[in-house]
Amino acid sequence: MFTGLVSDVGEVLQAEDHGHLRKLRIGCGYDPSTIEIGASVAHAGVCLTVVDVARAGNRTAISVDVGAETLALTNAGAWEAGTRLNLERSLRLGDELGGHMVSGHADGTAEILWRRDFDGMAHFKFRAPAALAKFIAQKGSVALDGTSLTVNAVDGDTFEILLIPHTLAVTTWGDRKSGDRVNIEVDQMARYAARLLEASR
Incomplete structure (x- = not known):
């Protein structure tokens, strides 16, 4: 779950298509030690699972996979190197709910x-x-x-x-x-x- 309050603006570093799967590497300002493999991060409102975390210069690079249904429903198919994305970490119990309840499942x-x-x-x-x-x-x-x-x-x-x-x-x-x-x-x-x-x- 998310709140719709953007916590960082990331940048697509790399986008590769593998058949119906799109692999993205995104630079952000999050502390890499706080992001676990399997964590959920909303990218422009789309909840995606982190499959890798690394350093990219002075930034953190997170990698995600985007499946066919998400590509069909959202604008993720147009994300290329240089595209800027609103990012939000998933809501934790006790966090302030300043926006509204957002699932990250774009319609x-x-x-x-x-x-x-x-x-x-x-x-x-x-x-x-x-x-x-x-x-x-x-x-x-x-x-x-x-x-x-x-x-x-x-x-x-x-x-x-x-x-x-x-x-x-x-x-x-x-x-x-x-x-x-x-x-x-x-x-x-x-x-x-x-x-x-x-x-x-």
């Missing part, structure tokens, strides 16, 4: 329709996949590229988000532009509420 990708910058902030409008739109509500939470964000407005399958200067500075959101696709995970409470409503019918 798909949302498209950025436009971006408007003002007063150091950025206002984004997105189009969500039609099947996910019903789970997105005004003032509700959504995880986009691993960042816990509050929905400001909803209109059909489109929704809007406002990002403050701090978020733009400590995540990859400063780089995002119209036409980009970002990983989306809808709020789990909304998903369960919708499922219970369907079952009651």
